[in-house]
Amino acid sequence: MRKKVEIDQEAVGQRMREEREKLGISRGELAELVGLSDYYIGQLERGERQMSLPVLVNISNCLHVSLDYLIFGKSYNEAGFINDSGKIYETNNKDNELNDLLNKCSFNELHLFKKLIKTILPYIN
Structure with a gap:
C-alpha cells in the first residue's frame, strides 16, 4: 500500500511568491501570463486554494522552476x-x-x- 503524500499548499504558495518576486514580476503580471486573475494568484500564494495540475505546470513554466521544487521545496538533484x-x-x-x-x-x-x-x-x- 502506498503512503499518501500530503502537499503543503501554504509552502507551495510561498515558493511561488518567492520565485515571482525573484523575477521581479507583480502578481498581476503573473496572472496575465498564466491566464488567471490576480485575486486567484493571491489565493494560491496564501495557500487558500488548491490548483489543478495544468495550472501548476503553467505557473512552474512561467517562473522557470521545476514542479518538484514548487511542490516539495527541493530540486530533482540538489547538487x-x-x-x-x-x-x-x-x-x-x-x-x-x-x-x-x-x-x-x-x-x-x-x-x-x-x-x-x-x-x-x-x-x-
Missing part, C-alpha cells in the same frame, strides 16, 4: 540543475544570483546565452 539535454550544471558557484538565473534556463536559452557571451567578451576589455 546541480539538470537541463533538457541531461547535462548537470553545478551549483557551487560564488555568484549565486547568476547561477540561480542560469539554472532556470532551458537548454536552448543556455545555448543562446553562451553565444551572446562569446560575442560580447572581446568588447569588454
